[in-house]
Amino acid sequence: MHEVAHDLIGCVVRHGDASGTIVEAESYHEEEPACHAFAGLTPRTATLFGPPGHAYVYRSYGIHALLNAVSEPQGVGAAVLIRALEPLEGIDLMRARRGLDAVEALCSGPGKLTEALGIGLQLNGTPLTGEGPIELLAPPAGRSATVVRGTRIGITKAVELPWRFCDAGSRCVSRPWPDAMRAAAAQERARRDRRAA
């Protein structure tokens, strides 16, 4: 049921002149209480119950816009939250919007990437298939990411569900890193220290 979230890792999101590769995503479904669609069909969740391949953008904590891709057929409320990108094009534009220089900090969080790409609430409900301002593109041929799976973060309900997917090789993932990534990073550090000694 959550292969969409897995498969989005490595895909490219583009808005205007800025784009990035997805390195982190989480799946949400109407049957579990962490999903906004759990409350049923309301004005807020209408997009979630609409056709797949559309953007669900909502305001979080009154401050940030968060970008999701509707992932199930019309009538089923489900979406994949895009949590982090590796910047690809328009990096200087992203720097200007974010007021930061470090590339790995530009899109390493769901609120950060919408700011970097200039995505706002007015894009809620727009298609991601190329007819709308935001476009979702398949991974470039030949690219294959090592995807690690973990529990979703920042939520208080259904925290045990392992529906968070990250590219283990990316430094642009939002924190905290999944255990598998921390282990890999520690191993790398040990290897480097051994070489230095």
Place this chain on the structure above:
DNA sequence: CATGGGATTGACT
């Protein structure tokens, strides 16, 4: 109509 709670981030102790 009033209230409360976030799928977060950045600044500060």
Place this chain on the structure above:
DNA sequence: GTCAATCCCATGC
């Protein structure tokens, strides 16, 4: 580590 910022909307009276 803690904490405030800030607003949409679901819920309850």
